[in-house]
Amino acid sequence: MQTANRLNGIGEYYFSAKLREIEELNKAGKAVINLGIGSPDLPPHPEVIRVLQEAAAQPENHAYQGYKGIPQLRKAMADWYQRAYGVELNPDTEVLPLIGSKEGIMHICMTYLNEGDIALIPDPGYPTYASAVKLAGGIPLTYELNAESNWQPDFEAIEQQLTPKVKLMWVNYPHMPTGQLPEASFFEKLIAFGKKKNILICHDNPYSFILNDHPVSLLSLPGAKDTVLELNSLSKSHNMAGWRVGILAGNAQRIQEVLTFKSNMDSGMFKPLQLAAAKALSLGKEWHDTLNAQYRERQVKVFQLMDQLGCTYDPHQAGMFVWAAIPAEYESGFELSDKILHEASVFITPGGIFGKGGNQYIRISLCSPVERFEQALRRIKATEKV
Numbered sequence: 001m002q003t004a005n006r007l008n009g010i011g012e013y014y015f016s017a018k019l020r021e022i023e024e025l026n027k028a029g030k031a032v033i034n035l036g037i038g039s040p041d042l043p044p045h046p047e048v049i050r051v052l053q054e055a056a057a058q059p060e061n062h063a064y065q066g067y068k069g070i071p072q073l074r075k076a077m078a079d080w081y082q083r084a085y086g087v088e089l090n091p092d093t094e095v096l097p098l099i100g101s102k103e104g105i106m107h108i109c110m111t112y113l114n115e116g117d118i119a120l121i122p123d124p125g126y127p128t129y130a131s132a133v134k135l136a137g138g139i140p141l142t143y144e145l146n147a148e149s150n151w152q153p154d155f156e157a158i159e160q161q162l163t164p165k166v167k168l169m170w171v172n173y174p175h176m177p178t179g180q181l182p183e184a185s186f187f188e189k190l191i192a193f194g195k196k197k198n199i200l201i202c203h204d205n206p207y208s209f210i211l212n213d214h215p216v217s218l219l220s221l222p223g224a225k226d227t228v229l230e231l232n233s234l235s236k237s238h239n240m241a242g243w244r245v246g247i248l249a250g251n252a253q254r255i256q257e258v259l260t261f262k263s264n265m266d267s268g269m270f271k272p273l274q275l276a277a278a279k280a281l282s283l284g285k286e287w288h289d290t291l292n293a294q295y296r297e298r299q300v301k302v303f304q305l306m307d308q309l310g311c312t313y314d315p316h317q318a319g320m321f322v323w324a325a326i327p328a329e330y331e332s333g334f335e336l337s338d339k340i341l342h343e344a345s346v347f348i349t350p351g352g353i354f355g356k357g358g359n360q361y362i363r364i365s366l367c368s369p370v371e372r373f374e375q376a377l378r379r380i381k382a383t384e385k386v
Contacts, residue, residue: 006135014127014353022347032341033376036349038320038365040239042294044280045287048238051279055272065268067259069097076278077247084209085217093252094225096259097277099269101206101233101246104258105170106132108202108229108248111261112167113138119168120158123355124177126204129170141166145357147325151180155193162197169194172204174212177354177363179317181212187221194227200254206233207319209288211295217249225251229258236320237288238280245269245277295320298366301373308380309336311362320366323351333362344379 015037022032043049055061068074071091078091089095098104105128113119115137121129123142130140143158145151153171171190173182194201201218208215219230229250235241248258302322306313311324330336333350340346351361 006137010131010134013131018347022341025341025345030345033346033368033372033379035364035368035373035376036347037367038236039241039367040236040320041367041369042239042291044239044243044276045283047283048240048276048280052272052276055275058272061271061275063271065271065274067263067266067268069095069269070271070274073097073274073278076281077249080281081217081219081249084215085220087217087219087249089219089249090252094249094255096248096255096262097269097274098231098246098248098262099266100235100244101204101231101248102128103244104231104246104248105129105202105204106135107258107262107265108168108200108231109133109136109138111258112200116165117168118163118166119170120166120199121170122153122172122175124351124358124361125170125354126172126176127353129204133168138167139165142355145175145178147178150183151175151178152183152186155189158193159197166197166199168200168202170202170204171218173216173218174207174210174318176207176319177321177349177351177358177361178323179314179319179321181316181318182216182218184216184221187216187218190218191221191224191227195223199227201228203228203230205230206236208232209237209292210318210320211292211299212318219249229254234277234280238283239291240277240280243273243277245273295366298368298370298373301370301377302364302366305364305373305377305380308377308384309340309362322364322366323361324363325361332359334359336362340380343383344376346376346379 025032074091074095077095078089081087081089109132113136117138118141119133119138121140121142122145133140143153190201203218218224218228232247234245306324310327313322313324326333326336333352337348337350340348349363351358351363
């Protein structure tokens with residue numbers, strides 16, 4: 001039995017394969033310190049867990065749920081957007097709960113891309129954008145980002161690549177993996193570009209509350225709903241990565257179109273999860289302040305680790321990673337990553353997994369306690385003394 005053609009050119013996700021390698025090293029007694037994946041190690045707020053436990057104890061909460069999510073969750077999402085971003089959303093028509101925002105990336109591609117249609121993909125960028133486009137039968141067309149342009153697209157260069165087949169443009173600010181924050185003028189240009197070229201702008205916005213004092217939604221700009229769908233997530237902002245709760249926001253027509261596809265793919269989210277997510281979204285600014293205080297402490301340690309490796313970085317980047325350029329003596333981030341893994345038993349993500357624009361970079365996740373970063377630093381220093 002052969003696999004479907006849609007899997008041609010779709011490789012196994014990098015971290016899936018790398019974790020197997022790390023597992024083998026651990027079996028050999030290496031005790032690898034994994035600083036690669038951005039999975040929050042801190043728990044959700046205790047009240048969120050309490051709501052989940054109490055709701056799960058109620059027999060009536062175990063039935064199938066509606067495809068649009070329960071009204072309490074949709075209202076909590078709309079209220080959160082209003083408080084956090086100043087964006088007004090109709091909870092009945094302009095919000096769609098997702099089983100994780102990664103699911104939403106696939107839903108959008110399946111909803112709007114026909115065979116041979118093109119989607120613009122950032123390089124460097126989240127690898128799932130390109131994979132989802134290919135699985136939907138579309139063609140990913142990368143647009144280059146670099147430090148000289150503050151990791152923002154060159155619209156004039158993109159226009160030269162456009163054809164009528166270009167239907168979507170994936171963007172992500174605060175940008176992953178670089179941590180670049182958006183500029184208001186850039187968002188204005190982005191919306192104008194989408195309208196002018198009749199391209200749906202798909203903004204993936206899960207990092208706006210991490211080490212960022214001024215969270216912004218692309219939907220907060222005038223006219224954005226005409227051309228923008230925005231994904232958001234509780235994974236990073238509320239330490240709920242394994243809970244799989246995402247948000248899709250946009251105008252009513254777009255939401256209904258995506259729901260047409262989504263309703264054929266799942267049967268709704270577990271109601272206690274939805275109730276707990278609604279509680280999480282009601283948390284005030286003090287929750288994010290407490291969370292970010294811990295991330296700032298960790299970021300200082302990661303900066304020290306990057307300094308030890310001779311890397312250079314922007315100290316003002318946002319999100320739960322540190323992105324840094326490697327020293328000139330290394331051919332690529334893969335070379336430096338493998339050297340550290342096999343000599344110091346510390347895993348750091350090579351930037352090249354996010355596209356060729358990341359080849360000269362590495363990325364460290366902030367999702368480990370301070371003591372673990374200190375341990376990693378000691379190991380790296382020890383290898384340099386040998």
